[in-house]
Amino acid sequence: MNWDQIKGNWKQLKGKAQKxxxxxxxxxxxxxxxxxxxxxxxxxxxxxxxxxxxxKAVADWHDRNQ
Structure with a gap:
């Protein structure tokens, strides 16, 4: 998932980021x-x-949430 997709799905991914x-x-x-x-x-x-x-922390989170 690229950052354009993350931005588009932010409401769903925000919970994972909050955790x-x-x-x-x-x-x-x-x-x-x-x-x-x-x-x-x-x-x-x-x-x-x-x-x-x-x-690095954000990149690792991104990799785990693809």
Whole structure:
């Protein structure tokens, strides 16, 4: 599944993302709206990850949810 598909199916995938990143708020998820860069930025901010760590975490989540 590519990011265009994730964006299109965000309402369904949001639950999986919420389970993965419990520190993200409902407002965070509304702002993300399936955008990869937004998700990376929010994960980086909430978890104190480096950009690379956040990118890897999001990529791993993406790979598991294809």
């Amino acid at each position: 993965e990143w419990g520190k993200l708020t409902d407002d965070d998820f509304r702002m993300i709206e399936g955008e990869q860069t937004q998700l990376i930025g929010r994960v980086q901010e909430r978890y104190g990850y480096t950009r690379e760590q956040a990118e």
